[in-house]
Amino acid sequence: MLKRWTMLILAIACVGxxxxxxxxxxxxxxxDDRTGLAVEFVQCLVDGKFADAAAHFDSKMSSAMSADxxxxxxEALIGxxxxxxxxxxxxATQEGGFDVVLVACEFERTTLDxxxxxxxxxxxxxxxxxxxVAGDKAxxxxxxxxxxxxxxxxxxxxxxxxxxxxxxLTVPKGAGPFPGVVxxxxxxxxxxxxxxxxxxxxxxxxxxxxxxxxxxxxxxKRTKIHADKMAGAVNTFTVKEEVIDDAIAAVKMLRGSKKIxxxxxxxxxxxxxxxxxxxxxxxxxxxxxxxxxxGPTRPLEDIILDQIIYLSSLDGPPSPETEKRISETxxxxxxxxxxxxxxxxxxxxxxxxxxAYWLDLRGYHPAQAAKSLNQPISILQGGRDxxxxxxxxxxxxxxxSGRPNVAFKLYPSLNHLFMEGAGKSTPQEYDKRxxxxxxVIDDIVAWIGAH
Numbered sequence: 001m002l003k004r005w006t007m008l009i010l011a012i013a014c015v016g017x018x019x020x021x022x023x024x025x026x027x028x029x030x031x032d033d034r035t036g037l038a039v040e041f042v043q044c045l046v047d048g049k050f051a052d053a054a055a056h057f058d059s060k061m062s063s064a065m066s067a068d069x070x071x072x073x074x075e076a077l078i079g080x081x082x083x084x085x086x087x088x089x090x091x092a093t094q095e096g097g098f099d100v101v102l103v104a105c106e107f108e109r110t111t112l113d114x115x116x117x118x119x120x121x122x123x124x125x126x127x128x129x130x131x132x133v134a135g136d137k138a139x140x141x142x143x144x145x146x147x148x149x150x151x152x153x154x155x156x157x158x159x160x161x162x163x164x165x166x167x168x169l170t171v172p173k174g175a176g177p178f179p180g181v182v183x184x185x186x187x188x189x190x191x192x193x194x195x196x197x198x199x200x201x202x203x204x205x206x207x208x209x210x211x212x213x214x215x216x217x218x219x220x221k222r223t224k225i226h227a228d229k230m231a232g233a234v235n236t237f238t239v240k241e242e243v244i245d246d247a248i249a250a251v252k253m254l255r256g257s258k259k260i261x262x263x264x265x266x267x268x269x270x271x272x273x274x275x276x277x278x279x280x281x282x283x284x285x286x287x288x289x290x291x292x293x294x295g296p297t298r299p300l301e302d303i304i305l306d307q308i309i310y311l312s313s314l315d316g317p318p319s320p321e322t323e324k325r326i327s328e329t330x331x332x333x334x335x336x337x338x339x340x341x342x343x344x345x346x347x348x349x350x351x352x353x354x355x356a357y358w359l360d361l362r363g364y365h366p367a368q369a370a371k372s373l374n375q376p377i378s379i380l381q382g383g384r385d386x387x388x389x390x391x392x393x394x395x396x397x398x399x400x401s402g403r404p405n406v407a408f409k410l411y412p413s414l415n416h417l418f419m420e421g422a423g424k425s426t427p428q429e430y431d432k433r434x435x436x437x438x439x440v441i442d443d444i445v446a447w448i449g450a451h
Contacts, residue, residue: 035090038101038116041124045074046084058123072332076351077129079308079325081427082108082315088132098125104132109311110427117227126227128189131197131430139198143435146207149173156257158219159249163226167219167250168192169257170206176259179266179288179448180215181205182250184243184280186271189224194270198433201270201417208441214448217254222246235343237353238360239276247273247280251287264288266448269295271388271416277377278369289376289451291444294388294416297367297395301333301358303388304351310386314426367399376405378447380440382414384425409443 044053054067065073078084088104088111099118104111110132117126142148151172158165172178183202185194193200206216223230223242230237247267255262266289269277274295281290296303308329312322332351335341336358343356370377377400381393393410400406411418415425419434 034099034101034116034118034122035092037118037122038103038114039087039090041116042087042103042105042114045070050074058119058125072351075325075328076332077112078107079322079329080311081110081112082311102130105129109314110431130188131195139433140200140203141198141433141435143204143208143438145211145435145438145441146204147211148207151207151210156217156219156253158217158253159246162229163222163246165219165222165225165246166192167217168206169254170210170216170218171259172210172213172215174213176215177261177264178213178215178259179264180217180254180257180260181209181266181268181291181448182247182254183216183218184247184250184267184269184273184276185221186273187242188221189227190221191224192218192220194218196417196430199417199419199430199435201436204436205268205441205444208436208438209445209448212441212445214445215254215257215260217250217257219246219250235354236356238357239272239279240360243273243276244279244283247276248283251280251284255286264448264451266291266451268293268444271295272300274388275300275366278366278373279364281373281375281377282369285374287375289378289448290373291378291380291447292396293380293418294382294385295366295379295392295396296388297365297392297399299337300361301336301351303392305329305333306389307387311427314424367395370396370400370406374405376407376451378407378444379409380418380443381408381410382416382418383410383412384414384421385416386425387416407447411437411440414440 041053050071051067054065054070057065085106085108088106090104091102093100095117101116101118102113103116105114112129113132115126115128115130116124119125151170154169154171156167156169158167183205185202192202194202202218206218209216230241251265251267254260255265265287267277267280267287268291269275269280270293274292277290277292277295281287308326312318312326318326341355341359343359379393379396379400381390383390397408401408413420413422414437415421415429417430417434418436418440419429420437421429421434
């Protein structure tokens with residue numbers, strides 16, 4: 001389901017760990033050797049020293065993740081990405097006044113970067129697994145359908161107060177008013193481009209649509225910009241805080257923008273964003289139309305299990321260790337569905353996501369919820385998508401086919417990022433640059449033009 005191939009927990013949770021889990025790590029912290037501390041932390045995970053790692057969580061995160069939660073998170077990652085092989089390059093940078101270290105972690109099926117954010121006291125305030133970017137893989141290329149001289153880009157702010165977010169408004173040149181589209185991300189602390197390796201699908205969409213006379217607003221996600229603040233509220237974290245509130249704020253901002261036709265503001269959701277399109281449409285009935293790109297219709301926990309089984313199958317018959325991980329995943333899925341799950345359940349214990357997150361989604365059936373909407377809807381699906389599969393698309397079809405204001409389009413050769421490909425889809429596809437298919441751009445332009 002995720003735009004990333006990591007587990008849901010690894011994509012959306014903001015977990016924090018303090019100093020390293022060995023004597024040498026503690027010495028490194030004293031000398032501000034953040035890179036050495038980060039490498040030590042990875043080694044703790046590899047060695048299974050989860051209690052040692054948890055013992056160094058900062059005050060906020062010690063209440064958010066137990067040693068057992070950290071263990072489940074790491075094992076879930078191994079289950080989806082394969083056995084850990086080695087660490088690679090280590091890079092230090094700064095973001096928002098914080099020291100950031102990225103440690104390349106090579107797994108059997110892919111390479112991810114462990115991104116660790118340190119505060120001024122050497123405590124880890126943020127921890128994510130993100131797609132690895134290095135060397136020639138970091139090169140984004142402009143799609144052939146994007147005419148850079150046909151639009152302008154403006155830096156804007158979405159929302160206000162403590163949760164305001166930086167964004168980019170891409171506006172066609174000319175007097176307008178133009179129809180506008182708000183882009184809503186999938187799971188994870190995404191940037192405004194929904195970057196994945198050398199791929200930036202939201203930038204492709206923005207530039208492709210703006211080249212054809214449609215303005216586009218995209219913004220950095222709350223879990224990226226306000227990760228530390230959200231970590232403090234992890235026990236009450238739901239998709240409302242992760243996605244919906246900011247999407248509605250973005251619609252409001254776009255509707256009030258100069259050169260935008262306020263009666264023709266649309267919302268496009270990808271992956272988790274697509275799954276939540278019915279909630280977004282219900283929250284603002286004035287939205288002119290809704291576009292679902294690879295949006296799930298079944299419970300997220302079932303999709304996570306399917307992903308793990310699929311990825312395990314790429315290596316041939318599952319080993320006993322793989323079978324064990326699949327069994328453990330089934331157990332977590334059962335726990336999420338259990339009637340005993342309550343808001344007081346241990347946070348970050350079910351795929352590393354708080355119980356409140358799962359309880360908020362319990363009973364939510366996107367395709368059924370969409371039946372109550374009056375806005376026109378476009379459902380787009382890649383036929384080679386292993387994260388949100390044809391099963392989800394069929395869910396939309398079953399619930400909404402026959403309605404005159406709902407359109408469906410299946411693209412047999414496209415994957416989860418709506419990139420062209422052939423054969424079985426794998427995580428390695430995302431390591432190569434591939435723009436969103438021009439056919440998808442053309443279809444969105446035509447659909448918006450008809451509404």
